[in-house]
Amino acid sequence: MNKHFCCPQCGNLRGLFPDYCEFCGSLETPFAQTSYIKVDLEKGMPTVEEAISYFQQYLFRSEELGVRALLVLHGYGSSGEGGRIRRRFRELLESNEWANRIDEFVYGETAHHLKSLKLSATLKKELEKERFSSNPGCTLLLLKHIDLHF
Numbered sequence: 001m002n003k004h005f006c007c008p009q010c011g012n013l014r015g016l017f018p019d020y021c022e023f024c025g026s027l028e029t030p031f032a033q034t035s036y037i038k039v040d041l042e043k044g045m046p047t048v049e050e051a052i053s054y055f056q057q058y059l060f061r062s063e064e065l066g067v068r069a070l071l072v073l074h075g076y077g078s079s080g081e082g083g084r085i086r087r088r089f090r091e092l093l094e095s096n097e098w099a100n101r102i103d104e105f106v107y108g109e110t111a112h113h114l115k116s117l118k119l120s121a122t123l124k125k126e127l128e129k130e131r132f133s134s135n136p137g138c139t140l141l142l143l144k145h146i147d148l149h150f
């Protein structure tokens with residue numbers, strides 16, 4: 001996993017997991033140095049249930065660490081486990097399963113023009129690199145902004 005978070009204690013870079021720093025053991029919330037996290041739901045060929053539970057771990061942890069966006073790769077297979085993961089994931093999304101955490105979601109295939117989406121310039125640039133636009137194998141989630149001061 002890419003190490004996109006900085007430990008406030010020792011300054012080493014860490015990933016989203018584990019929830020402690022592997023260098024100094026600090027449990028302090030690391031600083032995010034990225035505007036989005038990529039989650040591959042097909043990695044390791046999981047079952048649909050495993051993939052959804054894996055996604056939720058990422059969603060909850062990303063929210064905790066103040067990440068703005070999740071780029072979910074679920075594949076676009078029309079049959080087999082890959083197709084089922086995509087269908088189930090989008091079903092849950094559309095039935096507002098995670099509505100208290102997710103502000104907005106954009107399917108790759110409907111995102112023809114990143115310009116029309118309300119995203120930061122940095123995030124747009126990153127998504128261009130990821131070839132998100134017009135890609136039916138992924139979904140972009142924008143997480144709710146949590147104000148930690150209240």
Ligand SMILES: [Zn+2]
Nearest residue numbers: 007010021024
């Ligand atoms: Zn540390």
